[in-house]
Amino acid sequence: MLKIVDIPQISILRSFQEFVFGLAGAGSHAEFSSTLCSAHSKGENLAAKLQDEILASQEFRALIEDPIWKEISAEAFGCAPEDVSIILPNLRIDLPDRFREDSTRMLLPWHQEAEYFLSEGNCSPASIVLSTCLHDAAAQNGALVVAAETETSLLKHGSEYKDPENKRFLRLTVGEPGKFLPAETTFGQTVVFDFMRRHRSGNNTSDLVRITFLLRASRKSDVEEYLSGNMVATKQAVM
Ligand SMILES: [Fe+2]
Helix, strand or coil: CEEEEECCCCHHHHHHHHHHHHHCCCCCHHHHHHHHHHHHHCCCCHHHHHHHHHHCCHHHHHHHHCCHHHHHHHHHHCCCHHHEEEEEEEEEEECCHHHCCCCCCCCCCCECHHHHHHHHCCCCCCCEEEEEECCCECCCECCCEEECCCCCCCCCCEEEEEECCCCEEEEEECCCCCCEEECCECCCEEEEEECCCCEECCCECCCCCEEEEEEEEEEHHHHHHHHCCCCCHHHHHHC
16 A cells, blocks of 8 residues: 545644744744754754654644544545554654764665564554655655555564664664655645555755654554464555
């Protein structure tokens, strides 16, 4: 599964976007980006500071709990919203590529979501990712890059630390898929894709900071099936 979905009610996302921009005293994506880039140029890790502040906020909690995410996921699974669990929320703020040398910049190489999260006990190979940028995201803005085809099995990942000295930010990585594409979106759209599909962060050659709101979703019966050891490969491959 790979699809780009229009969020049915954009107002909640717009309010959250205003909240995030406001934390940097900004009224637009361009202003927000300019403030963060200038702070980082002076050695201040403002992206990490804001990320922590956002993750701890009531506004973030309210966004996660909005019913739209269960509705979008239920549509993807073909089940009722009550049968969906929203799990593993996150928000990432990633600086443009010209800050690549910044050791605090967290870029994700090719991976399957399944490898990161199956051990959590709240998802299955049939779980999905909902990735929403708080702004338009074209390829040059670092739009997510996604394999054109999903995988029928779990791939063996290598692992390395992005920061070998302090052993932070463990990265799991697999090789590049044969065909892939940037999942470009406009504000108000979400990229939905399955846990088996390879993907990576896009290269951001623009001056704009990428802000990504991430959720994962599981169909409750799939998790039970997976944890009981009865999930068959064909079910994973269908996604
Ligand atoms: Fe991922």
